[in-house]
Amino acid sequence: MLEVGKKAPAFSLSDQSGKTHKLSDYAGQWALIYFYPKDDTPGCTKEACGIRDNFPAFKKMNAVVLGVSKDSPAKHQKFVDKYDLPFTLLADESTDMIQAYGAWKEKSMYGKTFMGINRISYLIDPDGKIAKVYPKVKPEEHAQQVLDDLALLQG
Numbered sequence: 708m709l710e711v712g713k714k715a716p717a718f719s720l721s722d723q724s725g726k727t728h729k730l731s732d733y734a735g736q737w738a739l740i741y742f743y744p745k746d747d748t749p750g751c752t753k754e755a756c757g758i759r760d761n762f763p764a765f766k767k768m769n770a771v772v773l774g775v776s777k778d779s780p781a782k783h784q785k786f787v788d789k790y791d792l793p794f795t796l797l798a799d800e801s802t803d804m805i806q807a808y809g810a811w812k813e814k815s816m817y818g819k820t821f822m823g824i825n826r827i828s829y830l831i832d833p834d835g836k837i838a839k840v841y842p843k844v845k846p847e848e849h850a851q852q853v854l855d856d857l858a859l860l861q862g
Contacts (some may be wrong), residue, residue, distance in 0.1 A: 708750055708809040708838065708840060709808060709809055709829060709837050710829065710837065710840070711837050711838065711839065711840060712836060712837065713830045713836065713837050714836055714837075715740075715808075715829065715835055715836065715837055716730075716804070716807040716808060716836055717729065717730050717731065717771075718730055718797075718799075718803075718804040718807070719800050720775070720797040720798060721785035721794045721796055721797070721862075722780065722783070722796060722798070722799055722800055723779055723780050723782050723784040723786075723787050723795070723796050723798075724780070724784065728773065728795060728797060728850060730835060731805070731833070731835075733771055733831070734748050734834075734835060735769035735771050735833045736762055736770065736833055737768065737769060737771070737831065737832060737833060737838075737857060737860075737861075738759065738770065738771045738772075738773060738829065738830070738831040739758075739765070739770060739771070739772045739773070739774070739828060739829075739830055739853050740773045740775060740808070740828065740829045740831060740832075741754070741758075741772070741774050741775070741809035741826075741828035741841075741844070742774075742775050742776070742805060742808065742824050742825065742826065742827050742828065742829075743755070743775070743776050743824065743826055743831075744776065744823060744824045744826065745776060745778060745783050745837045746776060746783060746785070746786035746796075747785070747786050747789065747823075749847045750826070751776075751785060751845040751846070752774065752790065752827070753787075753847050754846035754847075754849055754850075755786070755790060755792055755843065755847060756790055756792075757843075757847060757850040757851075758772055758774075758792075758794065758844065758849070759790065759792050759793060761850040761851065761854060762793050762794060764854050765794075765854070765857075768857045768858070768861060770782050770822055770853070770857055771794070771795070772794035773794070773795050773797055774792075774793065774794065774795070774796045775796075775797045775799055775804060775805065775808075775810075776796070776798075776799070776824060777798070777802055777804075777805065777824065778796075778798060778800075778836070779788055779800060780798045782794040783797075783798055785826075792805070794800045802817060802824075805824055808827070808829065808860070809825075810827045811823075811825070811826065812824075812825040812827050820857075825844070826843075826844045827840070827841060827842055827843075827844060828840075828841040828849065828853070829841070829843055830853060830856060830857070830860070832860070836847070837855075838860055839856050839860070841845065
């Protein structure tokens with residue numbers, strides 16, 4: 708997990724429509740980077756729809772939202788279309804960014820262990836530094852929690 712005050716790791720990834728995004732594209736803006744396990748699963752859908760429903764407030768606070776999973780751009784596009792998501796989903800099929808941000812963890816289910824994406828988020832300030840870390844995200848509360856923190860951090 709990355710620490711508050713440290714520079715956020717650079718990345719270059721494709722979104723749901725194949726457009727490349729870099730961290731440097733968002734210099735001067737706040738950015739919520741949230742990592743989630745898989746498109747169109749119950750928790751991930753709750754989290755994405757919560758952000759969607761609060762998206763006008765994110766825009767008003769000059770904050771971009773970037774969701775990241777290892778799903779393909781095509782899978783992201785289906786997720787965006789199905790739930791009318793107004794923000795960017797980045798495809799990290801190599802898991803390079805996911806690992807750089809400390810979101811790639813050993814998990815266990817039904818007695819089996821495997822590597823997977825931990826639901827973790829980072830709020831990046833306009834200077835590209837980590838302003839807030841959300842190590843244990845509750846999908847249904849996450850959007851409001853980030854908006855409350857943005858309001859405090861922006862003064």
